[in-house]
Amino acid sequence: MKILMVAIPNHHFFQWVNQLEDSGFEVFWFDVTDGGPKSNKIPWVTQIKGWKLKYNFIFRQRIKKQFPKLYNYIQKYNENNVLSAFEKAYNNIQPDIVHAFEMQLSGLPVLPIMQKNKTPLIYSSWGSDLFYFKELGLTKTQVNTFFKRTNYLITDCKRDFKIAKNNGFKAKYLGVFPGNGGLKIDMSKIKKFNQRHTILIKGYDDGVGKASIVLKALELVSKEILKKKTIVIYSADDSIKKLIEASKVLSSLNIIVHSRYKFIKNRDLLALMGESCIHIANSLSDGMPNALLEAMAMGAFPIQSNPGKVTEEVITANKNGLLIENPLDANALVMLIEKAIEDVTLRQEAQDFNVNFIKAHYNRSTLKPEIIKLYQNIKHTSV
Incomplete structure (x- = not known):
């Protein structure tokens, strides 16, 4: 054929x-x-x-x-x-x-x-x-x-x-x-819950992607809960780097930026997800995001926008992730980020659930x- x-x-x-x-x-x-x-x-x-x-x-x-x-x-x-x-x-x-x-x-x-x-x-x-x-x-x-x-x-x-x-x-x-x-997942790259200290953010800010709103939220998040975290932004548009450089608050945080125009191997991105406590992706429109599924598979707690209610097909809010209902509302996103960091039980239970869920449905x-x-x-x- x-x-x-x-x-x-x-x-x-x-x-x-x-x-x-x-x-x-x-x-x-x-x-x-x-x-x-x-x-x-x-x-x-x-x-x-x-x-x-x-x-x-x-x-x-x-x-x-x-x-x-x-x-x-x-x-x-x-x-x-x-x-x-x-x-x-x-x-x-x-x-x-x-x-x-x-x-x-x-x-x-x-x-x-x-x-x-x-x-x-x-x-x-x-x-x-x-x-x-x-x-x-x-x-x-x-x-x-x-x-x-x-x-x-x-x-x-x-x-x-x-x-x-x-x-x-x-x-x-x-x-x-x-x-x-x-998804083909290397289970050896999935770190234990207490070994995760990275907040991972998808950096698209191209009109549909709204990583800039995530940055605005980070400026308002309690600095006390961020001080021991490394923030990694991947697939970042150039505008994201400029926003960080122009912000006193963001510049004071431990932020690493990977440009959208410098290719990261998928296995390296998965490994990064496997050591992240939270994965945040925010956009006005999307289908079922592959990055979301990959983050869930690697045990990173997802905070994800929900255009057309597509994300809720795999995420039940306050069970195995948190949903961004308005991708333009930085203040609402602040509450989601703070809840995800502070609610240790929620994240730990979600990690086990999500790894098994992806293994069962997206293997x-x-x-x-x-x-x-x-x-x-x-x-x-x-x-």
Whole structure:
């Protein structure tokens, strides 16, 4: 069976695809953005890249850097259209299944070609994909048109299936799966409760991510309960570092910042979660956050925003985590942070519960045969 994946270069996509390595499937990846070289994270996959440029002319990079307006003008005539590139790939492969990851970036760009054929199309919704589609610039008509061609839907949370049905999806729902295909946890990296002294914060502050509100809350949190804590901010936008430098309160705290633009290996991030007492992530929109699931798996107590009530699918407030109901309310977040630090019993009981919960519901080795069977069943029903 030949499966043609359509996706941007993304860590979670690579993790999903690697579930299929020993399945016997022929897997192809059409990099819809044609960004960068072939990925060494999925070397066994046939990667369709290098399709965008017609000519890689001499001094192209220099012109791109020094004369951006000229470069953009040249590229109008020097870039192949994504539709023609995908159509060529589709015709050469003749796939049994096409699987698009995310609608705006991957699904809609190839929709006109898929409307010409009857090959089964799977769509995996990711993150803010459906919940925030209007804010991302999509119209209800675009979403409805895409769903008319979609044969199968996978979501990373229950919420998005309801949104899909309200926007024209009437085909087969394959269920909820984490966007990365499941978690593989090194139990040896999960520190004991009394060995955790780090507060870990996701640093996205890009309009949707609201780490800046977390920083505002930290300025108001009792300094007495923070003085023995190390605060680590990962995947931080540049604005976060500037906010810390400009704040006397934040500058006085023990804060370590890892830039969003300097790659942290996933195993290193998991190890960091495994030694953290609290993990905080705050955003206006998201699907089921992979970082949340990873933090829970590693025993870090989660304080997480709840857009569209998606987070409460895995967190029961005051049992195994705390929910941020208003991601713009720094004062409410102060109370959550202080409660999490001071309520030792809550955090300790949550640690044991969350590690076992993720092991039972998001274990990669358990989900792998289910994902393989998912594709097999589609092939069988389409014959």
